[in-house]
Amino acid sequence: MPYAIATLFTLVGQMLAAMSASGNQIRVSARGGDEQFLSAGQAKLEELERLNAQQERLKAELKLKTAEVEASLKGMSDWYSQAKQIVKLAYHDEQEKWIEFGVTTKK
8 A cells, every 4th residue: 555645754754764874874775776867756745745745736736726616606597597587587478488588387
């Protein structure tokens, strides 16, 4: 199961710090954990942090845009209700004319 992003940030940060510690460098380097490997891990961590921050900004923007759309939708719905009422009042004695405006009769 993949790690949650915050957990992975913590785990990778801890791993990088421990592997870079002077007391551990010789042992981990001998097994492939050399400076190039550590630099690649640090670069991956920084890239993921950058992408995560960008994603969080986009989520916030999406939330705001969704609120704008909902407000606009409410305005359009209110306008349409008023327009239907105007048509019904204007053609109260000619209900068959309502169809031309897309208004259906409710019985």
